Amino acid sequence: MPSSLTDTLQSIVEKAAIVLLSCIDDALIMTLSKLGISLPGLQFVSTVLITITVCVWLYRILRFVSRHYRLQLSCAAW
Numbered sequence: 735m736p737s738s739l740t741d742t743l744q745s746i747v748e749k750a751a752i753v754l755l756s757c758i759d760d761a762l763i764m765t766l767s768k769l770g771i772s773l774p775g776l777q778f779v780s781t782v783l784i785t786i787t788v789c790v791w792l793y794r795i796l797r798f799v800s801r802h803y804r805l806q807l808s809c810a811a812w
Contacts, residue, residue: 752786759783763780
């Protein structure tokens with residue numbers, strides 16, 4: 735049972751971290767643009783966060799499918 739609780743807490747922390755980073759990034763972009771300050775680095779960070787989010791969800795979907803259907807997925811096939 736503790737393992738299940740640990741997995742659940744880890745999953746919640748991962749999701750919360752992604753949402754928090756996304757919100758902070760968006761708030762910075764909106765605030766700085768209202769002030770007339772343009773930082774190309776923030777737009778890059780936004781792109782990176784979206785890419786990481788998509789990769790995490792793809793990984794989770796593949797992991798679910800492999801566990802649910804008992805498929806053997808390996809990184810060597812990629």
